[in-house]
Amino acid sequence: MFYRRLDEHLALKLVSGLDAEESYAVVDRERERLREYLPWVDTTNSVEDQRHHLAAMSGINPDERISCFLTLDGRIIGAVGLPCIDRPARWAEIGYWIAAECEGRGYVTAAVRNLESLCFGELGLERVQITADTTNTRSRAVPxxxxxxxxxxxxxxxxxxxxxxxxxxxxxxLKPEWQTREALP
Ligand SMILES: CC(C)(COP(=O)(O)OP(=O)(O)OC[C@H]1O[C@@H](n2cnc3c(N)ncnc32)[C@H](O)[C@@H]1OP(=O)(O)O)[C@@H](O)C(=O)NCCC(=O)NCCS
Known part of the structure; x- marks a missing residue:
């Protein structure tokens, strides 16, 4: 099972329907904030909806996307993943959200860095991209x-x-830019 430890407390674990209840509780609590930028929140109004959303996030072909929950001491606090992986063209997109109580601590940045090493390392990609609504200042601050x-x-x-x-x-x-950045002290 895909599971990546970021540090003593933080980890990325593959999205699973088994986590529908716990993850729905987080989405429901964060609803007003998340719906500002994440349109799927408005169509996720029950644990059952969340189960469908998680199934859609997981996709049919695991080569084309990796969807993870971000956990803090085993508790779901957000999601960070690769909603699009284009293996033939060697690029992927990273997406994310985090609960308000855990915002501003660098957790998303740490998770993105971890997925970058997956992309440029194990997956052999050449490019990682992050896109955001231009008005989403916090999201844009990550890249x-x-x-x-x-x-x-x-x-x-x-x-x-x-x-x-x-x-x-x-x-x-791009991969050479990542290598240069990672080589910095
Ligand atoms: C977008 C979003 C995920 C960004 O979360 P975030 O918590 O700001 O990002 P990080 O976890 O990387 O934290 C960065 C903050 O932690 C601080 N920080 C503390 N320690 C840090 C460290 N070791 N490394 C990096 N940043 C650190 C940074 O200075 C920054 O603080 P600032 O915002 O006061 O400048 C979050 O705002 C969110 O979920 N928004 C709603 C959903 C959404 O818009 N998703 C994106 C759709 S495109």
């Missing part, structure tokens, strides 16, 4: 903190919260 390049803004291209079609900021990190 900016990690030295990604802002490659452009795709206008009216992302379905954001409240059914809003928003402009999408596209950030990317």
């Amino acid at each position: 900016e903190r990690l030295g990604y390049t802002l490659e452009g803004i795709l206008r009216h291209q992302i379905l954001s919260g409240h059914g809003r079609i928003a402009d999408r900021a596209v950030y990317a990190l």
Whole structure:
């Protein structure tokens, strides 16, 4: 089973229907905040909905996506994963959300770094990208903190919260850039 320990307390574990109840409780508690940018929150109104959402996140082909919960001492506090892996073209996209109580501690940045090493290492990819609604400052701060390049803004291209079609900021990190960054002290 896919399980990656980030440190003594944090880990990434593969999404499973067995976690539908616990993860739904987190989503439900965070609903008002998450629905600002994550459209699936409005169609997730029960544990059963969450089970369907988790099944969709897992996908049919495990080569094309990896969806994980972020856990703190075994408790689900968010999700960080690769919702799109294009193996032939050797790139992947990273997505994330975290509970408010755990925001601002660097947990998402740590999880993204861990998935970068999976992408550029084991998966042999050449490019990792992160995209966000241009108004989502906290989300954009993650790739900016990690030295990604802002490659452009795709206008009216992302379905954001409240059914809003928003402009999408596209950030990317290439393998040589990652190697240079990781070699820094
Ligand atoms: C977007 C989101 C995941 C970002 O979470 P976050 O907690 O800000 O990101 P991190 O966990 O990497 O934490 C970064 C913060 O921790 C601080 N931090 C503390 N220790 C740190 C460390 N070792 N490394 C990096 N940052 C650290 C940083 O300074 C930063 O604080 P600041 O925001 O006050 O500048 C979160 O805001 C969220 O879930 N939003 C709602 C859902 C959403 O928008 N998802 C993205 C859709 S594209």
